Amino acid sequence: SQLHHRRESLKMDHRINFEHWKELFFFCLIFSVSSGEVRYVLPEEMQPGSVIGNIARDLGVEARELGARRARVVADGASQLCELDLSSGNLLISQRIDREELCAQGSVCTIQHQLLLEQPLQAFSLLLDIADINDNTPVFAAEEINLDLVESTVLGRRFPLESAHDPDLGTNSVSEYKLSPNEHFGLEISTQINGNAYPELVLKKPLDREAQAEHVLKINGIDRGSPARTGTASIRIRVLDANDNVPVFSQRVYRASVSENSVTGTLVAQLNATDLDDSLYGEITYSFSHLTDKTRGVVNIDPLNGEVRVAGVLDYEEASTHELDVQAKDGGGQASHCKLIIDVIDVNDNKPVIEIKSASANILEDSKPGTMVALINIYDMDTGNSGHVTCSIPDNVPFQIVSEVKNYYMLVTAAALDREVQSEYNITITATDSGSPSLESRKVLSIVVTDVNDNPPTFTQHEYTANILENQPAGTFVMKVMAQDMDDASNAKLIYQIPKETNPEVSSFLTMNMETGELFTSRLFDYEQSVHFQIKVEARDGGDPQLTTTCTVNVFIVDQNDNTPVVLYPVQAFIAEDIVPFEAPRGYLVTKVVAVDADSGHNAWLSYRIIKETQPNLFMVGLHTGEIRTTRAFMELDEPKQTIVIVVMDNGPEALSATATVSIAVGEGLPVLQELFELADESQGSDNLRLYLIIALFTVSFLLILLIIGVFYFKLCRHSYVYRSTAASLPVFPTTYYPPSFTDFSRCGTLLKEDRYDPFLTTGSWRGDFRFGSNTDTDTLKKRSAAYQKNTLRRISAERSTLKVQAGPAHPLVVKSLHTPNTSLPMRELRLKIRYLCSFTKIVLEDPLELLSITIEIQGVNNHAPAVPKN
Numbered sequence: 103s104q105l106h107h108r109r110e111s112l113k114m115d116h117r118i119n120f121e122h123w124k125e126l127f128f129f130c131l132i133f134s135v136s137s138g139e140v141r142y143v144l145p146e147e148m149q150p151g152s153v154i155g156n157i158a159r160d161l162g163v164e165a166r167e168l169g170a171r172r173a174r175v176v177a178d179g180a181s182q183l184c185e186l187d188l189s190s191g192n193l194l195i196s197q198r199i200d201r202e203e204l205c206a207q208g209s210v211c212t213i214q215h216q217l218l219l220e221q222p223l224q225a226f227s228l229l230l231d232i233a234d235i236n237d238n239t240p241v242f243a244a245e246e247i248n249l250d251l252v253e254s255t256v257l258g259r260r261f262p263l264e265s266a267h268d269p270d271l272g273t274n275s276v277s278e279y280k281l282s283p284n285e286h287f288g289l290e291i292s293t294q295i296n297g298n299a300y301p302e303l304v305l306k307k308p309l310d311r312e313a314q315a316e317h318v319l320k321i322n323g324i325d326r327g328s329p330a331r332t333g334t335a336s337i338r339i340r341v342l343d344a345n346d347n348v349p350v351f352s353q354r355v356y357r358a359s360v361s362e363n364s365v366t367g368t369l370v371a372q373l374n375a376t377d378l379d380d381s382l383y384g385e386i387t388y389s390f391s392h393l394t395d396k397t398r399g400v401v402n403i404d405p406l407n408g409e410v411r412v413a414g415v416l417d418y419e420e421a422s423t424h425e426l427d428v429q430a431k432d433g434g435g436q437a438s439h440c441k442l443i444i445d446v447i448d449v450n451d452n453k454p455v456i457e458i459k460s461a462s463a464n465i466l467e468d469s470k471p472g473t474m475v476a477l478i479n480i481y482d483m484d485t486g487n488s489g490h491v492t493c494s495i496p497d498n499v500p501f502q503i504v505s506e507v508k509n510y511y512m513l514v515t516a517a518a519l520d521r522e523v524q525s526e527y528n529i530t531i532t533a534t535d536s537g538s539p540s541l542e543s544r545k546v547l548s549i550v551v552t553d554v555n556d557n558p559p560t561f562t563q564h565e566y567t568a569n570i571l572e573n574q575p576a577g578t579f580v581m582k583v584m585a586q587d588m589d590d591a592s593n594a595k596l597i598y599q600i601p602k603e604t605n606p607e608v609s610s611f612l613t614m615n616m617e618t619g620e621l622f623t624s625r626l627f628d629y630e631q632s633v634h635f636q637i638k639v640e641a642r643d644g645g646d647p648q649l650t651t652t653c654t655v656n657v658f659i660v661d662q663n664d665n666t667p668v669v670l671y672p673v674q675a676f677i678a679e680d681i682v683p684f685e686a687p688r689g690y691l692v693t694k695v696v697a698v699d700a701d702s703g704h705n706a707w708l709s710y711r712i713i714k715e716t717q718p719n720l721f722m723v724g725l726h727t728g729e730i731r732t733t734r735a736f737m738e739l740d741e742p743k744q745t746i747v748i749v750v751m752d753n754g755p756e757a758l759s760a761t762a763t764v765s766i767a768v769g770e771g772l773p774v775l776q777e778l779f780e781l782a783d784e785s786q787g788s789d790n791l792r793l794y795l796i797i798a799l800f801t802v803s804f805l806l807i808l809l810i811i812g813v814f815y816f817k818l819c820r821h822s823y824v825y826r827s828t829a830a831s832l833p834v835f836p837t838t839y840y841p842p843s844f845t846d847f848s849r850c851g852t853l854l855k856e857d858r859y860d861p862f863l864t865t866g867s868w869r870g871d872f873r874f875g876s877n878t879d880t881d882t883l884k885k886r887s888a889a890y891q892k893n894t895l896r897r898i899s900a901e902r903s904t905l906k907v908q909a910g911p912a913h914p915l916v917v918k919s920l921h922t923p924n925t926s927l928p929m930r931e932l933r934l935k936i937r938y939l940c941s942f943t944k945i946v947l948e949d950p951l952e953l954l955s956i957t958i959e960i961q962g963v964n965n966h967a968p969a970v971p972k973n
Contacts, residue, residue: 140217141229142193146201147237151194154184154230157217158191161226165191172220175228176459178481178509183213183230193228201232202269209271216479216510220460223474225507236274236327240266242335243392247321249303249339250435253311258304260290262439264391264427265300266323266333273326276333282320287339289321300439303337311341342434347378349386349430351440356428358410361447362418366411370401370444373408375430382433391427391439396420401444403428410442418448419483450488450537456480456545459510464552467521475501476513476547480533488537495529501549513547521551522588553590555645561585561653566639568621571660572629580612580621583653585641593645601640601652608637611657621655629661630700663754665700667708669762679743679767684736692721695728695762697750707753713761714747721766723748730764742768 140161142154158165167173169188176182185196205211215228243264251261268275279301281289286307291299301321319337324330351373358371377384388408401424402413408430424444431437461476482489493503493511500517513529527549534542561583568581587594598619600609613624619641635657642650672678672695680693699706710728715721717740722733730746744766751759 139227139229141231143231143233144195144199145233145235146199147235148195148199150197154193154195156191157186157193157228161217163191163219165189168219170221172218172460174218176216176218176457176479178214178216178479182215184215184228186217199232201234202238204232218459218477218510220474220477223477223506223512225510234271234274236270236325236329236331238269238274239331240268240276240323240325240333242266242321242323242333244335246336246338248435249337250342251305251309251339252342252434253309255305255309257306257308260292261303261305262292262437263301263303263321263337264429265298266335267392267394268323268325268331268333270325270327275325276323277326278324280322280324284317284319286317287319309341315341317341340435347383347432348436349375349377349432349438351375351428351430351438353440355441355443357443357445359445359447360412360416361449362416363449363451364412364416366413368412369409370412371410371442373403373410373428373430373440373442375408375438375440377432377436379432379434383436385433386430389429389431391429393426397424397426400424401426410444416446418446418485419452422446422448448485448488450484450535450539450541452483452488453541453543454480454482454491454533454535456531456533456543458545458547461547463548464550465515465519466554467519467551468554468556469515469519471515471517473515474512475515475549478511478513478531479509480511481509482533482535484535484537488535490536491533492536494532494534499527499529501527501529519551521553521590522557524551525553525590526550553593555589555593555643555647555649557588557593558649559585559587559596559641559643559651561641561651564653566653566655568655568657569660570623570627570657572627572662573664574623574627576622576624576626578623580623580657581655583619583621583639583641583655585619585651585653587643589643589645593643595644596641597644599640599642601638604638608635611635612637614639627659629659629702630665632659634658661702661705663701663705663752663756663758665705666758667697667699667750667752667760669695669697669750669760671696672762672764674762677763677765679765681767681769682732682736684768684770686732686736688732688734690732692730692732692766693764695723695730695748695750695764697728697760697762699752699758701752701754705752705754709751709753711749711751712746713749714745716741716744716746720744721746730766736768740768744768 140157144154158168165188168186168191173186173188175184175186175193181197183195183197183199185194186192187194201211204213211232211234213230213232215230217226217228219225247263249261266276266279277299279289279291281287281303286305286309288304288306290302290304292302293299317337317339319339321335321337323333323335325332352375356371356373360368360370373388375386375388377386387405388403389405390403399414400412400416401410403410408428410426423446426442426444428440428442429437430440457479459477459479462474465473465475478493480491480493482491491509493505495501495503495513500515500519501513502516504512504514506512513531529547529549531545531547532542533544534540562585563583566581566583570578570580583598585596585598587596596619597616598614599616600612600614610624611627612621614621619639621639637655637657638652639655640650640652642648672680672693682690682692686692695710697708697710699708707726708728709725710723711725712721712723719733720740721730721744723730723746728748728750730748746764746766748762748764749759750762751757
């Protein structure tokens with residue numbers, strides 16, 4: 103109740119004198135700025151929100167820079183008493199400041215804060231010197247003081263009284279005592295060793311118990327504040343019979359030391375007082391005269407033997423020294439006083455404190471080394487070595503600790519960061535003091551590395567291959583390309599597209615799903631026009647700037663059986679008769695049906711079969727060669743005119759076919775056949791030994807020729823190429839299934855779809871591949887060569903074209919140039935039909951021009967039937 107009364111009185115007096123202190127504040131408030139330190143002096147009990155000073159002006163910083171540099175005020179391990187107004191730069195009081203509560207009995211009360219400015223980091227020490235005001239009324243330890251004095255007490259005897267307690271300092275503390283008027287006692291002020299004043303009651307007139315057994319006085323403790331405050335206590339004096347000795351302490355001041363955190367009951371000091379009186383007047387009891395709030399409950403004293411022991415928690419950080427007034431009182435009521443000073447010895451009982459003042463939860467992975475990530479304040483409440491703290495982090499992280507301001511540490515990047523290697527760091531900050539044993543504290547700081555677009559997309563394959571059946575509808579799925587990006591979020595979001603710089607004709611073949619990378623056809627494909635194309639696909643991420651990568655997609659068109667075989671010979675527009683000697687033996691080669699199929703592979707494998715004939719079982723056709731041969735010798739009853747219908751079928755899943763009609767005339771008396779028959783008879787009559795020698799010689803020669811052909815093939819033909827013209831539609835004959843009597847000069851099919859052709863020629867069957875008369879000398883060959891030229895020129899002239907040729911028995915027929923009167927009509931097809939030639943001939947069109955579609959047919963002539971078709 104007494105404390106409550108003090109608080110209420112304090113508040114009332116504070117309100118009364120606030121205006122006075124407001125005026126005084128401007129005189130008392132001073133500041134000083136030194137290197138890295140700003141000091142302000144301010145009175146206690148100022149209202150929250152009051153301006154302490156303009157820190158921006160005092161530091162020479164523009165007020166607008168405070169917000170940009172993230173300025174703020176932080177306290178060093180204590181409650182924060184002030185705050186910063188970023189808009190004006192004023193330092194404001196944030197809560198009630200009570201000097202007595204903050205600093206207790208300290209004569210100087212300085213509270214330290216830190217002003218932190220980031221970007222770049224600067225720290226200023228803010229020292230707030232709290233000035234005392236007279237906000238506390240002097241209070242006596244007891245409202246009533248009881249004294250027992252014997253009537254024989256000599257005049258001038260002094261009786262020390264407990265001083266009034268005033269937490270204020272200087273003139274605001276108790277400086278004067280007054281005693282109520284009386285005739286027996288006076289009041290004098292004495293000073294203790296530490297300078298504290300205390301009152302003493304002095305006997306001025308002898309006491310007479312019989313005249314007045316009790317005296318009641320009033321004592322006032324008065325401070326010199328403005329206004330002055332007074333505390334009052336009553337002194338009740340009982341007059342007793344004689345007790346002429348007072349207790350006496352062996353020392354006026356006792357000093358003891360005890361470690362903080364000592365266990366309860368630890369002996370602190372042994373006090374000793376003696377009294378020369380006997381019996382009741384010689385019995386001494388010990389007690390504390392006055393205890394402060396911080397000392398009360400910490401120690402107690404044994405009233406009989408004067409032992410002072412630990413009763414509570416001794417905390418060096420709370421109070422490093424305790425000063426106690428001890429009273430020794432005898433049974434007669436006389437008392438004496440001494441001072442007990444207890445020094446608390448600091449021990450390392452406080453772990454370092456780690457406070458994260460500022461931290462960036464995210465940091466860009468391309469941040470330069472030295473970028474600040476967090477600002478850390480580390481302090482230790484202990485003193486000496488126990489309060490010296492070191493800070494460390496693990497060695498295996500790309501960060502380091504830098505300290506430029508006392509007790510403040512910056513966590514900065516020490517190396518380049520890579521989110522793709524490690525996206526998050528949990529850094530353990532360890533603070534260790536230098537006490538013995540040392541104590542440490544740990545705090546984990548989580549840092550997330552934010553992604554930047556530093557990784558381009560990567561395709562799972564550099565090249566993709568896809569196969570598409572021809573004639574598939576537009577929108578058919580082709581394949582899916584896939585790319586990956588090691589970045590995160592939008593930097594890893596990929597879109598797929600065909601680059602804009604791609605040839606428009608090629609880019610029109612496919613469409614692409616930009617999100618999934620799926621490719622679809624956008625048109626029909628024809629294997630006979632194009633078998634392969636290549637296209638680039640681009641993957642682009644969503645970063646800024648965007649990164650791209652490309653891959654190659656090879657698309658192969660797969661053939662389907664969509665082309666019907668085409669009969670090249672005999673020409674079905676007009677059917678010429680093939681002449682067969684009547685004496686032809688069984689197996690005689692009559693003619694050959696030549697057909698091609700524009701498809702490829704199995705779809706172009708052709709087979710020939712007779713479906714209709716004038717006379718059954720007279721002729722046969724080769725299943726894969728198309729050669730028509732006799733199955734027996736001719737007889738008189740056989741028809742002289744024979745017609746055969748042959749069906750040509752491909753080998754597709756659903757076979758397609760075409761028919762060819764062959765007209766055959768049976769003639770008599772061909773001399774060449776007789777000579778050939780004689781040669782055959784002679785060869786059949788040779789003996790077995792000669793046959794073996796011929797076979798061996800043929801085998802060796804064949805191997806030698808095969809070797810020479812192979813060498814010439816790679817030397818002379820390796821530079822040849824095949825060009826597929828989109829304008830041509832001629833079929834291709836599979837090389838694997840050439841007839842045995844045909845030679846392929848193109849190596850690329852039966853008939854190439856191009857403006858330059860290499861025809862297939864028979865290899866010279868002795869049974870009628872070439873029909874000549876009986877005179878087969880060189881002159882005959884020259885005459886036939888001239889006839890070839892004449893017939894060819896006549897045929898070309900019929901088409902109103904000019905053909906320059908050069909031919910001879912030992913030279914191939916070479917087309918040098920071909921001219922047409924109407925060059926505005928483009929050439930779409932050039933077919934070379936060759937029936938019988940006297941030697942291997944290769945026709946080369948050297949300078950392709952825009953030509954009419956022309957069919958050139960060169961026929962062999964003999965002595966009996968020289969003819970050229972009139973069409």
